[in-house]
Amino acid sequence: GAVVSQHPSRVICKSGTSVKIECRSLDFQATTMFWYRQFPKQSLMLMATSNEGSKATYEQGVEKDKFLINHASLTLSTLTVTSAHPEDSSFYICSARGNTDTQYFGPGTRLTVL
Amino acid sequence: EDKVVQSPLSLVVHEGDTVTLNCSYEVTNFRSLLWYKQEKKAPTFLFMLTSSGIEKKSGRLSSILDKKELFSILNITATQTGDSAIYLCAWGAMKTSYDKVIFGPGTSLSVIP
Numbered sequence: 001g002a003v004v005s006q007h008p009s010r011v012i013c014k015s016g017t018s019v020k021i022e023c024r025s026l027d028f029q030a031t032t033m034f035w036y037r038q039f040p041k042q043s044l045m046l047m048a049t050s051n052e053g054s055k056a057t058y059e060q061g062v063e064k065d066k067f068l069i070n071h072a073s074l075t076l077s078t079l080t081v082t083s084a085h086p087e088d089s090s091f092y093i094c095s096a097r098g099n100t101d102t103q104y105f106g107p108g109t110r111l112t113v114l
Numbered sequence: 115e116d117k118v119v120q121s122p123l124s125l126v127v128h129e130g131d132t133v134t135l136n137c138s139y140e141v142t143n144f145r146s147l148l149w150y151k152q153e154k155k156a157p158t159f160l161f162m163l164t165s166s167g168i169e170k171k172s173g174r175l176s177s178i179l180d181k182k183e184l185f186s187i188l189n190i191t192a193t194q195t196g197d198s199a200i201y202l203c204a205w206g207a208m209k210t211s212y213d214k215v216i217f218g219p220g221t222s223l224s225v226i227p
Contacts, residue, residue, distance in 0.1 A: 002159075034215070043202060043219045044157070093156045102148065103204075103215055105156035 003027055004096045006106035013084055014114055020080045021109045023094030029074040030096035034103060035067070038091045050077055084113040116141040118205055118218035126224045131193050135221045137203035138185040145206035147179050147186050148215065152200045160188070160201075193225045 003026040013019050023033060032051050036044040048064075050056035050071035058064045068080040077096075081088055089112050095103040121136045137147070146164045150157035161170045163179040163186060170177050174193075179186045190197055200220040 041222075044217045046214060046217070049214055100162070102159055102162050104159060105150075108156045 002098075002102075002104040004030075004094065004104045004106040006094055006109050008109060009107060010110045010112075012112045012114065015085055016083055018080055018082045019084055019111060020078055021092055021094075021111075023077045023079070023096065023106050025075045025096040025098075025104070028096075028098045030077075030098060031074065032097045033071055033077040034095045034097070035069060035077075035079050036093045036095070038093060038108075044093065047079075081111065084111070086113045089113045116205070116216050118203065118216050120201075120203055120218035120221050122221060123219060124222040124224070126226060127193055129194060129225055129227050131225075132189065132191045133193060133223065135188040135190075135201050135203075135223070136185060137187070137218055139205045139216075139218075140184065141205045141216060144181065148204045148206065149177055149186075149188050150202040150204065152202055152220070153198075157202055190223075193223075195225050195227060198223055198225045 005024045007022045011019055034049050035047045038044050046059050047062045048056045048058045048069050050069050052071050052074050056069035066082055071077040091108050091110055093108040095105045097103045117140045119138045146162055148162050149160040151160055161177045166179055166181040174191045177188045200222050202217050202220045204215045204217045206215050
């Protein structure tokens with residue numbers, strides 16, 4: 001159990017376009033979902049926390065207008081990178097948490113902005 | 115500011131060796147400690163610890179938490195090449211109206227034949 005999926009696994013886009021990444025909890029209800037980004041050889045950096053039905057809470061330094069998060073249901077959260085630029089290229093990982101503190105991670109999305 | 119420190123940051127051992135990975139923290143309102151293993155993709159869950167002094171085991175891996183001294187260790191015995199990965203510890207901290215998990219920088223373990 002506790003499977004989290006992400007889609008797409010890899011995306012390449014042109015600078016200035018927007019990209020949407022989906023995160024789904026497949027076999028449990030995720031009251032909270034987290035979005036992270038990870039640069040090569042670095043640890044996970046928390047971007048934002050979202051609770052179902054409410055606005056996401058962004059970490060300091062993360063632009064909420066650039067990284068739009070929607071957590072419309074207990075099994076789905078989306079991250080939209082708006083007007084993407086090459087510096088947004090990174091590995092984006094979501095995680096989902098149900099009733100315990102354990103977070104289960106999605107497989108990640110590799111974003112490359114040309 | 116909440117902080118999680120891991121040591122060593124990288125480690126190279128031979129197959130069969132035993133390794134101990136360290137994680138210390140300074141966080142307010144501690145809830146839990148989690149260990150993850152990250153290979154090429156996203157982290158996979160290993161352990162969650164909430165109580166001091168109780169060891170959790172899974173095969174050759176074990177972990178224990180010391181809430182008084184604010185640290186945790188992850189032990190891997192009889193290491194295998196498949197243990198090569200980044201090991202992340204994370205502290206669940208309760209802050210204001212939401213809970214978040216703070217990750218350490220990770221320990222990169224390389225097991226050579």
